[in-house]
Amino acid sequence: MARKTLIAGNWKMNLNHLEAIALVQKIAFSLPEKYYAKVDVAVIPPFTDIRSIQTLVDGDKLLLTYGAQDLSPHDSGAYTGEVSGPMLAKLGCTYVIVGHSERREYHNEGDELVNKKVRAAIKHGISPIVCVGESLEVREAGGHVDHGCTQLIAALKGLKAEQVKEQVVVAYEPIWAIGTGRVATPADAEEVCKALRETLADKYGTEVADEVRVLYGGSVKSGSVGELVACENIDGGLVGGASLQADEFTKLCAMAAGGPLP
């Protein structure tokens, strides 16, 4: 079992391409290269920033990777406003977020569409960061574990074990913790992340489940990431607000790698 910690910064609908360049440069400048041996760092900007970030990463041989926040289930055609897997692959995206609760809620994305998007990502060699997570109502009713596991099974429907093992990243994001400042306790996050891994083991075998990275997301900060990634089944963070500030994000990545910045 050799799962490398992943910190992915989901910028959501923030920062134009000039601001994106400035932030990536600051991150690259502030996070010494040695930390990348212990933690994979990714930025997930709006579509309009990706080309600028690609140029920066390629040109300066930066060690961080990048991805997109969504993709179309279709490869091309008359789908106004959509961005396809082949387009993202051509831009060198390593990851794409699929099934984020904000897309499920504001764009009515259901399990079937999430599954199609996951398959589109895999088909084009992009790792889907598959988000699952319950509302406060579901948690208070005690249904959080079942909810996350059911969402995960639906999202991965039709995938081969090899594809899950090599390409899928899972993110447990309880909706009540997103953007609220109310981070889940390590024990609460670990409970669900462990159950998600067990679900993967039941369906695809332990060899697969042991390789898949399961992240936690929801108000993760530099002060909380250490105890989260210390949990056996939490392999990193999907970070929203804290990924928009270079100082906080680099500190967070360093803490996830096991030590503070020098």
Ligand SMILES: O=C[C@H](O)COP(=O)(O)O
């Ligand atoms: O994708 C990221 C999550 O929605 C977490 O956002 P947050 O760190 O601002 O709570």
